[in-house]
Amino acid sequence: MKHFLHESDITSLGTWLAKGRELSLDPGACRNLGKGKTLCLLFFNNSLRTRLSTQKAARLLGLEVMVMNFGGEGWVLEFEDGTRMDGAAAEHIREAAAVVGQYADLVGVRAFAGLTDPEADAAERVLDGFRKYSGLPVLNLESATAHPLQALADALTLEQHRVAQRPKVVLSWAPHPRALPQAVPNSFVRMMARMPVELVITHPEGYELDPAQVGPYQPVYQQEEALEGADFVYVKNWSSFREYGKVACQDPSWMMTAEKLGSAAFMHCLPVRRNVVVEDAVLDGPRSLVMDQAANRTVAAQLALMHLLESL
Numbered sequence: 001m002k003h004f005l006h007e008s009d010i011t012s013l014g015t016w017l018a019k020g021r022e023l024s025l026d027p028g029a030c031r032n033l034g035k036g037k038t039l040c041l042l043f044f045n046n047s048l049r050t051r052l053s054t055q056k057a058a059r060l061l062g063l064e065v066m067v068m069n070f071g072g073e074g075w076v077l078e079f080e081d082g083t084r085m086d087g088a089a090a091e092h093i094r095e096a097a098a099v100v101g102q103y104a105d106l107v108g109v110r111a112f113a114g115l116t117d118p119e120a121d122a123a124e125r126v127l128d129g130f131r132k133y134s135g136l137p138v139l140n141l142e143s144a145t146a147h148p149l150q151a152l153a154d155a156l157t158l159e160q161h162r163v164a165q166r167p168k169v170v171l172s173w174a175p176h177p178r179a180l181p182q183a184v185p186n187s188f189v190r191m192m193a194r195m196p197v198e199l200v201i202t203h204p205e206g207y208e209l210d211p212a213q214v215g216p217y218q219p220v221y222q223q224e225e226a227l228e229g230a231d232f233v234y235v236k237n238w239s240s241f242r243e244y245g246k247v248a249c250q251d252p253s254w255m256m257t258a259e260k261l262g263s264a265a266f267m268h269c270l271p272v273r274r275n276v277v278v279e280d281a282v283l284d285g286p287r288s289l290v291m292d293q294a295a296n297r298t299v300a301a302q303l304a305l306m307h308l309l310e311s312l
């Protein structure tokens with residue numbers, strides 16, 4: 001059975017990007033592919049883009065869609081086997097996932113990192129529970145360690161705007177008042193490793209990404225040095241991995257500004273905190289690609305759903 005849990009589920013990125021270009025020109029080209037099938041989207045966390053773009057993509061493929069905010073409205077789930085469920089959890093993942101399997105043909109799940117226990121987050125128990133017990137192809141709508149739909153939309157956006165043969169792409173950490181997951185930078189770094197780009201990663205000391213996720217890399221701790229000659233600057237906050245889930249730095253000098261950006265294009269997955277992560281002038285200026293990225297989320301979701309439909 002096919003899943004879309006991780007960027008590695010894209011075996012031929014070139015083929016996917018080429019198909020994405022075709023879908024951008026003719027979004028309804030495969031409008032009967034999912035006819036008679038139902039996609040169920042389960043959100044354990046908030047969403048704007050993923051929620052709407054995946055529904056739009058599904059409808060463009062002829063799928064029926066059901067959406068549920070599981071975080072606020074579903075039963076509290078148990079994930080451990082063999083426990084006596086006399087606490088808060090009302091339902092085991094074994095039943096919950098299998099029940100969804102009775103109503104849908106495909107399932108999408110959003111379940112962020114808890115950011116308290118790195119091993120529990122790495123185990124991806126929600127996503128993996130649905131993979132094991134739903135009997136359905138599973139679509140990752142951002143999990144604890146990965147956001148492959150975003151990374152695919154980012155790759156499509158880079159391809160559309162690439163001028164240089166091998167552009168310089170800088171992933172630049174930014175300050176944020178809250179502790180955010182590492183899923184977006186993990187997936188972005190893994191995706192860039194498969195693209196014809198020079199990737200430079202800049203963040204304060206202590207914000208190293210998990211090498212088990214992204215492989216070994218040499219960060220540039222001086223943002224200014226990293227940004228020299230950049231063609232694309234991808235800005236994102238994430239919480240510390242070393243001091244797991246902690247906000248170890250809030251230094252406002254890491255905020256992206258129009259001056260620092262220079263002639264580079266600006267990228268961010270959104271939602272973004274204005275004048276904390278990036279100043280207004282960048283988002284409102286001509287070099288921002290954030291709406292192209294958001295638009296490409298629909299294409300990315302169509303590609304991922306087409307991949308899942310192949311196993312039905």
Ligand SMILES: NCCC[C@H](NC(=O)CCC(=O)O)C(=O)O
Nearest residue numbers: 142178180181183184269270271
């Ligand atoms: N799906 C895109 C990003 C989602 C999440 N951001 C957030 O939760 C931002 C919330 C805030 O700004 O309060 C993240 O970084 O992984």
Ligand SMILES: NC(=O)OP(=O)(O)O
Nearest residue numbers: 047048049050269270
């Ligand atoms: N970029 C992204 O995944 O946005 P949402 O969290 O709003 O879905």
